[in-house]
Amino acid sequence: MKSRKDLKRERRTPGQKSLAIKKQLPLLSMMIPGAVLVFMFSYMPIFGIILAFKKINLRQGILGSPWCGLNNFSYLFKSNDLWIMLRNTIGYNLLFIVLNVILGVALAIALSLMRQKLASKTYQTIFVMPHFLSMIIISYIVLAFLNMENGFVNKIILPLFGKPAINWYVDEKPWPFILVFVYYWKEIGFGCIIYLASIAGIDTQLYEAAAIDGATVRQQIFNITLPMLRTIIAIQVTLAIGTILGGDFGLFYQVPMDSGALSDVTTTIPVYVYKNIANGGASSLGAASATAFIQSVVGCILVIATNLAVSKIDSDSALF
Amino acid sequence: MKAGKKANIVLHIIFILMTIACLFPLLLVLSISLSSSKSIMDYGYSIIPKEFSLEAYKYILSTPITIVRAYGVTIFNTVVGTALSTLIIGLFSYPLSRPDFKFKSVFTYYILITMLFSGGTVSWYIVCSNVFHLSNTIWAMILPYLMNAWFVIIMRTFFKTNVPYSIIESGQLDGANEYIIFFKLVLPISLPGIATIALFQALIYWNDWWLPIMFIVKPELYNLQFLLQRMMQNIQQINENAKYMSSASDQLMNIPSDGARMALCIIAMGPILFVYPFFQKYFIQGLTVGSVKG
Missing domain, CATH: 1.10.3720.10 (MetI-like)
Structure with a gap:
């Protein structure tokens, strides 16, 4: 067995010897603006995570605020909010992770099966389009359908079935379905692109050989396409699991128009954190920073753990 | 790998329905923006403007x-x-x-x-x-x-x-x-x-x-x-x-x-x-x- 160092040395070809330190300086100087920005907007907030253990006072800033031990956490755990938002966040995100793979792969395979290439491209262009609309725009589109007085559903669709109008932004029951539907209306086309590209990269000889052996299209999908997509699926899932305590703030805040009556089914962690920041009081900021702390730590652990699990099962599919 | 002729038609039908689902909401918004405010009051939002008007854009x-x-x-x-x-x-x-x-x-x-x-x-x-x-x-x-x-x-x-x-x-x-x-x-x-x-x-x-x-x-x-x-x-x-x-x-x-x-x-x-x-x-x-x- 060769050690990693040996392999590295072998890989390096003669022309690629490291430059002398002095010659590295111009390259290093190129990285200064980017490195400074990353430090400002990523590393400083990472140091700022100590805020979770402080009684936040906006005037005194991060370093000046007094320590308060685990007070923020006990405040958070005592409130009822934590369990509701954990249920919502994890529930929606688990559903999204599973459906993203199933629907994304299914749509990608279906698009790749089209006999007419141009038609397939055109459909793809149309399906991807909603991804590029902001959540604000989406919330207006949803409003066009669900508006109480003039909305398309209340004015046109419900009367067709002889049903009375519904005050959509007050009734929480349909919202889990509405939110999931809106999410897939927006993201399904974009989500399938990555699988579509992987399918395009599969060697066509595999299919030709299988066809000669008499394999049906269905057999080819299950025995060639899906196994070949294994790596990309594993990577997508690993990345998604890292954000299981996060998710799309706009979907849960803008689309239901921040309606208080719906908060039981729309309060996810990002929504809770934002509302507490907007509130601005010391205890709400404390609760928000404790939540954010849990979110960051758990997210990081989950990615590493998932990656470890994936690499145990199939080392090629691991992210790092 | 390509679908058979029949399956291809089924795929087309599914995709055309999806296309409508994708574009309909955008057309609805466009139609509302092109309707006169009076017709919105009277008939609500509709997919084709009941009374075409550019007043919204002018405003x-x-x-x-x-x-x-x-x-x-x-x-x-x-x-x-x-x-x-x-x-x-x-x-x-x-x-x-x-x-x-x-x-x-x-x-x-x-x-x-x-x-x-x-x-x-x-x-x-x-x-x-x-x-x-x-x-x-x-x-x-x-x-x-x-x-x-x-x-x-x-x-x-x-x-x-x-x-x-x-x-x-x-x-x-x-x-x-x-x-x-x-x-x-x-x-x-x-x-x-x-x-x-x-x-x-x-x-x-x-x-x-x-x-x-x-x-x-x-x-x-x-x-x-x-x-x-x-x-x-x-x-x-x-x-x-x-x-x-x-x-x-x-x-x-x-x-x-x-x-x-x-x-x-x-x-x-x-x-x-x-x-x-x-x-x-x-x-x-x-x-x-x-x-x-x-």
Whole structure:
């Protein structure tokens, strides 16, 4: 067995010897603006995570605020909010992770099966389009359908079935379905692109050989396409699991128009954190920073753990 | 592998239904914006304008200066933000792609750590507002998005696979310094990668409402998306509490007709939907390059 160092040395070809330190300086100087920005907007907030253990006072800033031990956490755990938002966040995100793979792969395979290439491209262009609309725009589109007085559903669709109008932004029951539907209306086309590209990269000889052996299209999908997509699926899932305590703030805040009556089914962690920041009081900021702390730590652990699990099962599919 | 003839027809039917589902909501918004306010009052929203009228657009273009200004803010943020971030990301990721760069792995980890671990929204907000004093400045809507770890990885991979090392070597032999090599030799053959990053960033800046929601209070700094968001919030408050209407001092928030609001929506999404099909291949390229491990 060769050690990693040996392999590295072998890989390096003669022309690629490291430059002398002095010659590295111009390259290093190129990285200064980017490195400074990353430090400002990523590393400083990472140091700022100590805020979770402080009684936040906006005037005194991060370093000046007094320590308060685990007070923020006990405040958070005592409130009822934590369990509701954990249920919502994890529930929606688990559903999204599973459906993203199933629907994304299914749509990608279906698009790749089209006999007419141009038609397939055109459909793809149309399906991807909603991804590029902001959540604000989406919330207006949803409003066009669900508006109480003039909305398309209340004015046109419900009367067709002889049903009375519904005050959509007050009734929480349909919202889990509405939110999931809106999410897939927006993201399904974009989500399938990555699988579509992987399918395009599969060697066509595999299919030709299988066809000669008499394999049906269905057999080819299950025995060639899906196994070949294994790596990309594993990577997508690993990345998604890292954000299981996060998710799309706009979907849960803008689309239901921040309606208080719906908060039981729309309060996810990002929504809770934002509302507490907007509130601005010391205890709400404390609760928000404790939540954010849990979110960051758990997210990081989950990615590493998932990656470890994936690499145990199939080392090629691991992210790092 | 292709579907059989029958299956192909089934696929077409499914996809045509999906196409309708995709386009119908957009057409509904367009139709509302083109309906007269009287017909909206009488018949509600409909997919074909009952009474065609351009009054909503006329209203938007004529009265409140705030809308024009919000458009200006959005365009400024998009142009400046995209140009700066493309340059900074390009400059940062190029050395990472150079096999002879000593600090390659140090800086790769430097950027990877930020993808794995973040400080969370609260400390990010307090750092931006208390340490950098970004609240109510135009830079609050530009600086935080300038660097993006994901795009750095995409660009590094792009440079690595598309720029032959021999080109860089030939530049070194001719005595060119690193900046000349980058701008004169490397950039011209990396334009597709640069375009991908620029397009993604332009979209992020154009569609952004998150930074204004966090940092902007002054109405003259509202961008288009944030203006739409504030209008929406106002409608909601008016719906929930009729008393609020009289106290809403800011007249721009009370854009009267539904049509005008939807027209503003069309104006905000129009440029994207118009431009996007031409650049689709860059978006797809960016996604697929980024997914390559390494």
